[in-house]
Amino acid sequence: QRFPVVVIGAGPAGLTLGNILRAASVDCVVLEAQSREFIERRPRAGVLEEWAVRGLERRGLAGNLLARAQRHTECEFRFGGQRRRLPYAELTGLHHFVYPQPWLVTDLVREYADVRGGDIRFGVRDVRLHDLGTDRPSVSYRCPESGERRVIRCDFVAGCDGARGVTRAAPPAHRTRTARHDYGVGWLALLAEAPPSSDCVVFGVHPAGFAGHMARSPEVTRYYLQCPPGDDPANWPHERVWAELRQRLAAADAPPPAEGRLIEKRVLDMHNLVVAPMAYGRLFLAGDAAHLTAPIAAKGMNLALHDAFLLGDALTGYLTRGDEGGLAGYSAACLRRVWDYQEFSQWLAEVFHGPASGDPFRAGTALARLHRLFDSPGAAGAFAEQYLGGSPLGSG
Numbered sequence: 001q002r003f004p005v006v007v008i009g010a011g012p013a014g015l016t017l018g019n020i021l022r023a024a025s026v027d028c029v030v031l032e033a034q035s036r037e038f039i040e041r042r043p044r045a046g047v048l049e050e051w052a053v054r055g056l057e058r059r060g061l062a063g064n065l066l067a068r069a070q071r072h073t074e075c076e077f078r079f080g081g082q083r084r085r086l087p088y089a090e091l092t093g094l095h096h097f098v099y100p101q102p103w104l105v106t107d108l109v110r111e112y113a114d115v116r117g118g119d120i121r122f123g124v125r126d127v128r129l130h131d132l133g134t135d136r137p138s139v140s141y142r143c144p145e146s147g148e149r150r151v152i153r154c155d156f157v158a159g160c161d162g163a164r165g166v167t168r169a170a171p172p173a174h175r176t177r178t179a180r181h182d183y184g185v186g187w188l189a190l191l192a193e194a195p196p197s198s199d200c201v202v203f204g205v206h207p208a209g210f211a212g213h214m215a216r217s218p219e220v221t222r223y224y225l226q227c228p229p230g231d232d233p234a235n236w237p238h239e240r241v242w243a244e245l246r247q248r249l250a251a252a253d254a255p256p257p258a259e260g261r262l263i264e265k266r267v268l269d270m271h272n273l274v275v276a277p278m279a280y281g282r283l284f285l286a287g288d289a290a291h292l293t294a295p296i297a298a299k300g301m302n303l304a305l306h307d308a309f310l311l312g313d314a315l316t317g318y319l320t321r322g323d324e325g326g327l328a329g330y331s332a333a334c335l336r337r338v339w340d341y342q343e344f345s346q347w348l349a350e351v352f353h354g355p356a357s358g359d360p361f362r363a364g365t366a367l368a369r370l371h372r373l374f375d376s377p378g379a380a381g382a383f384a385e386q387y388l389g390g391s392p393l394g395s396g
């Protein structure tokens, strides 16, 4: 079998890319390790920036999203018993769209497979990449039903298989460089069967550790609690979780968070990672396969879409018009936004973690960053611009 493009991974990056290619009549196949039911339910991110939504809309991929997503206009910081709102939409004219990743993935699979007639193979095993340094690469996998190994020849491979995929490690070690930053803290990531307790994202900056509240849907709310790295979720029974959330999110006039059954409880070892360049020979990486941002500022899904827009346009340009410019500039164009977002995440992480670091100097400077946001309109404007990822014009 032969396809111009093999896409590995059916997350937001791989499916958006597949849809762009299909719309340009470029043939491709998407290989996904899990089942369709699994990827349509897997709880993940949920915040999209306005430029990303407009990019999906321009490509005919935002119908359900625009009808169903909540639009957020501000976020709230709680510290020292106060609550302060930062009205980012007023400051930038841009919104956050809250739309759970499984809903987006469901829309994108339906559009790709059922509407645009794209080939997608679920449950593939043991994906391997071959001859990436030549102009005749191929991808092989074991078929879930027969167990037999199938080979697909292609012109390009898109590595969209997320943080634990196989494509990141495919280039020879001396051809890529991995930059990694560890925060030295854990976050207990929780999904609660409870309605949101605020109409916006809430950041609790507290000497006992950070706590976060993020609406996902009317029935489910995402919470985070800072904890030691490598902590065992078993150390966090229901009572302890809700007691810590009440303490760290406490503020004058703020109702305590609405309690509910915890349907997900995982400890994230908070780190960021960037692979550069995001290309080797005929392999192009996109999304979490190339870079991770700890969920500090809800950037991961947005970066995955940015990569997918650029790679989709670059591959289409090459395969339909012989234009090599997009592919040649792909890695640098992606990494520019990736590094910008990494820097913002690191800045905000210090606001969140400084007060509980045990270091009075870090605690003092973290609170100074926070106060500046509410004392200086210029600082608030700059924060809002970075939090929203900038203008929808010219961003893919």
Ligand code: APR
Residues within 6 Å of the ligand: 008, 009, 010, 011, 012, 013, 014, 031, 032, 033, 034, 039, 044, 045, 101, 124, 127, 160, 161, 162, 163, 164, 165, 166, 286, 287, 288, 289, 300, 301, 302, 304
């Ligand atoms: N072969 C085929 N598919 C694979 C393999 C493999 N070896 N390994 C992983 N996959 C699949 C996963 O099952 C998943 O469906 O690749 C897909 C990768 O999707 P995501 O992890 O969602 O990555 P991406 O599309 O880059 O989107 C990034 O995901 O983790 C969140 O916060 C992050 O929102 C961001 C988004």
